[in-house]
Amino acid sequence: GAGVSQSPRYKVAKRGQDVALRCDPISGHVSLFWYQQALGQGPEFLTYFQNEAQLDKSGLPSDRFFAERPEGSVSTLKIQRTQQEDSAVYLCASSEPGRGSYEQYFGPGTRLTVT
Amino acid sequence: SQQGEEDPQALSIQEGENATMNCSYKTSINNLQWYRQNSGRGLVHLILIRSNEREKHSGRLRVTLDTSKKSSSLLITASRAADTASYFCATDGGRGSTLGRLYFGRGTQLTVWP
Numbered sequence: 001g002a003g004v005s006q007s008p009r010y011k012v013a014k015r016g017q018d019v020a021l022r023c024d025p026i027s028g029h030v031s032l033f034w035y036q037q038a039l040g041q042g043p044e045f046l047t048y049f050q051n052e053a054q055l056d057k058s059g060l061p062s063d064r065f066f067a068e069r070p071e072g073s074v075s076t077l078k079i080q081r082t083q084q085e086d087s088a089v090y091l092c093a094s095s096e097p098g099r100g101s102y103e104q105y106f107g108p109g110t111r112l113t114v115t
Numbered sequence: 116s117q118q119g120e121e122d123p124q125a126l127s128i129q130e131g132e133n134a135t136m137n138c139s140y141k142t143s144i145n146n147l148q149w150y151r152q153n154s155g156r157g158l159v160h161l162i163l164i165r166s167n168e169r170e171k172h173s174g175r176l177r178v179t180l181d182t183s184k185k186s187s188s189l190l191i192t193a194s195r196a197a198d199t200a201s202y203f204c205a206t207d208g209g210r211g212s213t214l215g216r217l218y219f220g221r222g223t224q225l226t227v228w229p
Contacts, residue, residue: 042203042219102215106157
């Protein structure tokens with residue numbers, strides 16, 4: 001079946017612009033995660049949804065970052081007034097907890113470059 | 116902040132050789148996972164080992180876990196050029212951590228020369 005998809009794959013934004021990044025998880029996956037990966041680093045947790053409920057947003061770096069998953073499937077990560085330090089790859093992952101494992105399925109990521 | 120640290124940061128070997136990567140972490144865990152990331156792509160899950168397991172195999176992969184030392188190792192046997200990628204260990208943060216939230220290290224960049 002189809003894996004996790006993300007769009008756009010690449011986004012160039014001028015500083016101060018707003019951006020919206022989309023994630024389509026694997027159908028039926030309850031859990032959805034967003035991670036931020038800076039160049040040469042490992043992914044860092046941003047936020048977590050269980051169905052439509054955002055249960056943990058402690059990793060969001062500032063109030064310019066906002067995520068939603070209104071119908072419990074597709075999720076959008078929005079960054080307002082982008083700054084250069086927001087440049088990174090944003091990864092979305094989904095998983096199906098309750099099966100005794102927490103393997104996560106990652107999308108290809110959106111590479112955001114803020115100029 | 117990142118939970119794990121992989122060692123070495125970079126590893127370069129010839130095809131057919133074995134590659135060993137190590138990971139150390141800081142807090143208690145329920146499980147530890149290893150992921151692979153090819154350049155410009157998302158992460159692919161390789162293997163999960165639970166805190167009550169000491170060793171696990173999957174094909175050419177062998178993972179060990181020593182919870183007393185808070186460390187894990189990933190061994191890739193008979194490496195191939197296609198194994199060239201970054202390898203990350205990820206822990207779940209243990210009791211009290213958000214269900215499923217992963218804490219990644221900085222990764223080991225493995226290059227396998229044909």
